[in-house]
Amino acid sequence: MTTVRPVSARSALLSMLLGAHPPTMTARALVAAVGLVGVAESAARAALSRMVAAGDLDRADGRYTLSPRLLARQRRQDAAVDPETCPWSGAWEAAVITTTGRDAADRAALRADLSALRLAELREGVWLRPANLARRWPDLPVTRLTARPADHPATLAATLWDLDAWSTHARTLLKAAATTDEPARFAAVAMSVRHLMTDPVLPAELLPPHWPGPALRANYAEYRAWLKSLAGADLAEHIG
Secondary structure: OOOOOOOOHHHHHHHHHHOEOOOEEEHHHHHHHHHOOOOOHHHHHHHHHHHHHOOOEEEEOOEEEEOHHHHHHHHHHHHHHOOOEOOOOOOEEEEEEOOOOOOHHHHHHHHHHHHHOOOEEEEOOEEEEEOOEOOOOOOOOEEEEEEOOOOOHHHHHHHHOOHHHHHHHHHHHHHHOOOOOHHHHHHHHHHHHHHHOOOOOOOHHHOOOOOOHHHHHHHHHHHHHHHHHHOOHHHHOOEO
């Protein structure tokens, strides 16, 4: 069962900056933002100092900006919240790992890259997904193919992804986000964003009935709009 726990000051600050465009804000705006969800000013300012020291944030001219590593995470989060899809013809894209002799770190990095592209592993070295996403492929040591399953594609999709578990977790987060307790609501929304990063974004034909992915995305968008409406001008220009 999903447990929604209050977020730390660091997690709250990161969530605010990851959702900000551009991801740079003054200390005053950040403290005001996390104050809306129950983080004390002293805790927020202490966390900002620690995050700069740890390399999570860059500080210049009184503004805090996501580090390059976290900018990459923001791009992944943006793609998760608003994935760009294209009409599905029934084709699948495949990536077959053909290189050998890679060390464990390289193999793990390649797996992470393929997962970020929303592919799933059918068997060792063979990754698949329906060809319904429009995104740029990085230069990876794989052979890319296009294929069509001989059997029913929904069966293959259910083999590659645990759709029932994803759906159950999403509905739990939606229920948790329906509270009027703002710290708890914020925690549920932050968890929702992380959960959306694992959404396979399949064509509707391959999804079980009443798939909660769109509702989870809409809930996140509504929450950001609400937070923006409460915040001052210095914060409102970034959120959304």
